[in-house]
Amino acid sequence: MSGIAVSTTINGDDVEFLCQAEETLLEVLRDRLGLTGAKEGCGTGDCGACSVLVDDRLVCSCLVLGAEAEGRNIETIEGMADGDKLHPLQRKFIEHAALQCGICTPGFLIAAKDLLAKNADPTEEEVRFGLAGNLCRCTGYDKIVRAVLDAASEMRGA
């Protein structure tokens, strides 16, 4: 059984791994590298729970092959906080109770970070459409939208 050797960067660290041709990036992150923050909610790119950034592009890691990580720069939820300092989005999600069960939270945070990188001052509607690729079944999205708008406001002021 031969594996594919991959060299990549994850959350700023050089990482090397072997994977099978059919293995997704999500499976590699979770099962080979112990980065279980990205979740598999559907495996078909419909729920966004596995969202990561690949070269600053928001993707569902269940739709990317592990082998495609070669030479890329990957950012996962585990790299979002700066040491013990939470990212403003992470802090605002807790403060606004923008999570209940929390299974969708890592994906939402990555997607929200991507949204704010492209649009630092989104309207409520822009937040709603910007996060429409992520499913949450607990909150009804109300508090998530408020948390993202509040974080955006704080980040603009900072």
Add this chain to the structure above:
Amino acid sequence: MDFDPSYTAQQFKSVGTRPLRPDGVDKVTGRARYGADFNMPGQLVGRVLRSPHAHAIIRKIDTSKAEALKGVKAVVTAADLPDLTDGDADLYAILSNCMARDKAFYDGHAVAAVAAIDARTARRALKLIEIDYEVLPHVTDVDEAMKDSAPLLHESVFTDGVDPAPAKPSNVARRSQYGHGDVDAGFADADMVVERTYRTEQTHQGYIEPHACVASVNNDGTGELWVCTQGHFVYRQWCADLLGMDVSKLRVTSSEIGGGFGGKTHVWAEPVALALSRKAGRPVKLVMSRDEVFRASGPTSATSIDVKIGAKKDGTITAASATLRYTCGPWVGMWAELGAMTAFAPYDLKNVRTVGYEVLVNRPKVSAYRAPSAPMAAFAVESAVDELARKIGMDPVDFRIANVAKEGTRASYGPVYGPIGIGPTLEAVKEHPHMKAPLGKNQGRGMACGFWFNFGGQTCTDLNIGADGTVTIAVGTVDVGGSRASLSMVAAEELGIPYEQVKAIVADTSSLGYNDMTDGSRGTFSSSMATISAARNAIRIMRARAAQMWGIPVEDVVWEEGHAKAAGAKHGNLPPLSVREIAAAAGNTGGPIAGHSELVADGAGVSFATHICDIEVDPETGQTRVLRYTVVQDAGKAVHPTYVEGQYQGGAAQGIGWALNEEYIYGKDGRLQNPGFLDYRIPVCSDLPMIDTQILEIPNPNHPYGIRGVGETSIVPPLAAIANAVSNAVGVRMTHIPMSPPRILAALEAE
């Protein structure tokens, strides 16, 4: 425990505030460990083979080729899960659902499973299992299944609850009836009558985390199970029963749970994973795919409901009746019965009768979904109530207020109500600015009421005082919506210490006495009662320790504001002792300090809500858009108001999905055509507006703080509120849920 009126809003220090949740940081950093995030040394990958047929006899299963594949460590079929149920029909249904025995009853029914060294090998092994099926005619529709000509799921099912007992078997497993008074006389008194038939389609709870577990069984008869569940003690009982293990030798740990909504109150994969581990002699991780989650787990009933309501011109309802037909999947449940019990609960009715039929069909075994069975019954009844109000020319809110149940009303399902919140929610809705806001073209407004019983049940809590005076509470009720925060607040309230000094954990089954599962909105209600009791026991001990430290009688020690204080003038000079000071001396005053509580939390107060919805309908396409949504619900006492709002908003969003989009679509072949989030579309962020909430607090007389469960009721009114809004927008009465664009267009064309 009775409501203590000495607690008022002003006296609460912790309860009613909005602190940060203790599980927050883990959840925003990706550190929280869910069902699939845990591994054991030497772990194998488990996979399940599922029936592609809706109804088929399993003539023969040949697993020899799969077993011969290198890397396969175990293959199990029903033969590896022998029937140990000893005549317990409910347990036998669970067993048969976990692994098909002589027949596969639905598309997706498990027929075999493998454990292999990796996922690739496990997938290959499934393809090598040969099954000889004899495909049988199937039935998936509730009304079709009731016909004499319908394919029969079980030769042994004769309708229960009818007298005389039927001579022929059928798919109607049980009939139940509720009500009082003389319905026929009531209808004869009516000036106006509305009578209609309604349908709702089957939906799924749609939790984002698929079922996942890691099972490890040793050859000495002990085992461990890590699993995402709403009730690890109940899972332990079922798994031990089905595997023939001693309950105390199976240790079940509940992982962080990625949503359940009732769907994680039932076992599917767990007994199979344990059987695989027992056979392989190694731990096995079994995670469902989303396709499996849809095809094999969870769904709610599809229904067909007749409602008839009559009223006088002055707005008094004279009689109400309903016949409710609910699918159960292949085995009997009490789904129609719950619909029959809840249907008319908001109203004070002299003459009322509801009849429920539990109908067996070739669909997955129905499981609980947030206030199970109530949303469909409320959809039918609240639609008819709305139509009747319009027919007699009354405002729909006023019509409901004129007939509303109150303290002393005999409920349609039997008991007499204590203090209840339905009237106050209606009054609040009547005064709400939402009801007065203007509407535009193609827009409509609807409102509806909803009810859920709530539950209490068996509860056990340990409260341990640390050497530094901080406090740990170990609860056995799984936290699905923030109960670790709310229970910490309650412990802080009782002990008189800051919230930050309390840490709540969910203990595993070997560390704590039995707890019922987190269902029936019981989490905070029941465990707060046990937490209060445990804290009071700890205070009793701390008072005794303080008395010992001071050398005074314990009767002279009182507990105030987190301190032991010497009462009375004779001890006036003794400075109060804090929890920390008492804890620091514990080694010399009798050892560790803990409070325990084991109780049955009786008296869960019933819960009512009223919702308002504005909707816009595009008459060209049938597309709908929810413009504004308001939830008004009684919480008894909101421990953490932000999390109560979260429950209200989440339930409303699920109800909106159910009303407008979500449904199981079966082909003529009896196979599910949309087992994925692309084609089974739950609401996304851009589908919804902000969801406004108003929390009412009518204390529950059976809880010291007045707490009622708040988790479920919010999903009950939306189906009807939205159907009423759409009906008002398009001028056609909508009677079939979900109101997807094709169905709205069809209703417009039929008119």
